[in-house]
Amino acid sequence: MKDVAALAGVSLKTVSRVVNRESGVSSAVRERVERAATRLDYSHNVHASNLRRASGRTGTVGALLQDVSNSFSASLLRSLEDVARAQQTAVLAASLDEEEGREIALVRGLVARRVDGLVLMPATSRHEYLAAELRAGLPTVFVDRRPHGVDADSVTVDNVLGSRHAVEHLIAHGHRRIAVLLDLATIQTAEDRLRGYRQAMAAAGIPVDERVEVSDLRTSEAAEHAVHAFYRGGLVPTAIFAGRNDLAIGAVRALRSLGLSHDVAVIGFDDFPLADLLEPALTVVRQNVGQIGAEVGRLLFSRIAGDTSPPRHVVIEPTLVVRGSGEIRPS
């Protein structure tokens, strides 16, 4: 910038004015400065700029998601990005893979980068480590999972409700032996989905068989093995409720290889591309990701803009998307 000023024969401050499109520069001078800037390949340094700037904004937000390559996180990132772009803001994205240490280290990194805001799909179950930042006013929105031990904005889905509806749907179609596949028991959404399952079973007066309640499934393959184990072990559930989309896929794979895909009902939690093209098409509990992402963006940027009202907790109702696999009757 010094060089540009020298070449254009003006002061530093004038170059700064031109670069920032401030008013009060004659067009002759402006043009001279711009020519000098191009000639020297000048590129503005926003970090130096922000360091001195009153606003303190960096035009960057952080998004810590479960895994940017899974369709739920990826879609969320995309909708956040769209809101951010409209606010001239860039998004730092990272995957946590349910690793608590990674979450804490990454949050520290983002804070050190002075992000204007934070979107967090936490891997941790206690969030006291964020207390200082929240007190200092760092705009933070929890997504998919609520904050624990601190208060902050959140956008979540009513997992208990979605899960209960799914299981009620299966029961209404005549099922009583309904298996449930779940993620790590320590993850709150998994716990809520189990609760919904149990509520529906209890309401229908069906005793729960813990041998068909399988938790801690981390991958599609794990779900596949679990389903194979059911039938090898003679448990023969007539319906399966899968508490995450890849677990549903694992279940479908297992049923295919067992030749049972048209005999055993399946409902998955969380929709995904192509669920409608499977045979039978997969009935799912849909979380409206676009709506969640837009809501997260709206909340985050209203905080960044200075909204200091008490934390808001947006709860989105998932909907059952009927496609076929969930309407198979017990044989």
Next chain:
Amino acid sequence: MKDVAALAGVSLKTVSRVVNRESGVSSAVRERVERAATRLDYSHNVHASNLRRASGRTGTVGALLQDVSNSFSASLLRSLEDVARAQQTAVLAASLDEEEGREIALVRGLVARRVDGLVLMPATSRHEYLAAELRAGLPTVFVDRRPHGVDADSVTVDNVLGSRHAVEHLIAHGHRRIAVLLDLATIQTAEDRLRGYRQAMAAAGIPVDERVEVSDLRTSEAAEHAVHAFYRGGLVPTAIFAGRNDLAIGAVRALRSLGLSHDVAVIGFDDFPLADLLEPALTVVRQNVGQIGAEVGRLLFSRIAGDTSPPRHVVIEPTLVVRGSGEIRPS
């Protein structure tokens, strides 16, 4: 930092040493400083730090992809993230949606943020606008599409080869009326895939019917309409080669609704989750995304580490994954 120094009764420089874990601080002093830092909720400001630092690194790289919510871009982002994390580097991710203006604006933004490196899946077809940055030594890796008008590292897939293999495979199964669905004709990968198609047809001595060569398809729905149009128009291809994964999905949808999914062969370019669970399972040309991403990361960080050897162009050979839909014979 000033406050921490005051509270700990030491100089600024000493606090800096402690924060950066430099040697030459007595453990008594170190501990006093650390206590003061925690008490004041001190958080290091990496931007101020980097401003003065000799290395000039920011520990941030930019990734401009086609759309972070599609599975190809998302997987690429993920593998890049894994390499970056190992280098203590964060990733700024953004989607271009094939918009040229967006690409140029975002590159400017990333340069102004002084990213250490850039991964670019360009929307533009000419890249002279990057010349100054490349000359200045900004580590840049093109992915999926080669640079034009400038020289820079690239990791691409041999699209002509992959496409030719796919069409040869269809021809070997007895097809002669093979339709092809493609993205925007201006996108180089689309053009290459068309070339591969034509090479295979020419080599087999099959005349090309331009009515079944459909370009400029942007969405799954567009592909679906195109396929419907074939059969309404009496063109009745016996096989379809789809030059992008969502176009293949659109084709499958159309064939389903026409009741032809077991009569017309389909091969898609680019694998995706669940392609094996469709009925019939989808035969695809697979681009090994994990390998591409890892290669991109390796190249990028070797440049960041100071490797100034001439640009390298890594070309990855795609492979045909045979699953069923591509082996249907003409009826």
Next chain:
DNA sequence: TTGAAAGCGCTACCAC
């Protein structure tokens, strides 16, 4: 082992 002063690239503030 510790500290003082200069300066990274830029903008705020006030003077002309």
Next chain:
DNA sequence: GTGGTAGCGCTTTCAA
């Protein structure tokens, strides 16, 4: 309209 000076939060250099 334009420019000088101070200073953002930190690291560098060199001296103690």
